[in-house]
Amino acid sequence: MRGIASRQKKYVEVISSTNTEGKVTPLTIVWDTGVRYHIDKVLDARQAHSLKTGGTGMRYTVRVGGQTTYLWFDTYRGKWFVEAKVAAIPD
Numbered sequence: 001m002r003g004i005a006s007r008q009k010k011y012v013e014v015i016s017s018t019n020t021e022g023k024v025t026p027l028t029i030v031w032d033t034g035v036r037y038h039i040d041k042v043l044d045a046r047q048a049h050s051l052k053t054g055g056t057g058m059r060y061t062v063r064v065g066g067q068t069t070y071l072w073f074d075t076y077r078g079k080w081f082v083e084a085k086v087a088a089i090p091d
Contacts (some may be wrong), residue, residue: 008083008084010081013029014080024073038064039063041062042062044060045058045059047059
């Protein structure tokens with residue numbers, strides 16, 4: 001079996017900018033290994049649920065390295081999270 005078995009909620013560090021009106025713009029996702037992923041562009045921001053991993057908050061649709069993905073800010077916990085890939089285990 002190859003590919004993605006599932007997704008899991010992974011809390012991450014995010015470097016962001018906040019303007020004088022309170023609008024938050026995520027700039028960089030920092031993985032727990034220290035690897036940094038620059039956000040090329042924020043395509044959308046809205047309140048939404050993560051259907052794959054559970055949780056709710058402000059969902060940012062972002063482009064990282066030419067790929068579109070989601071990044072959430074859990075307003076209840078005050079933390080950022082992503083839907084991290086869980087690799088399938090080979091047979």
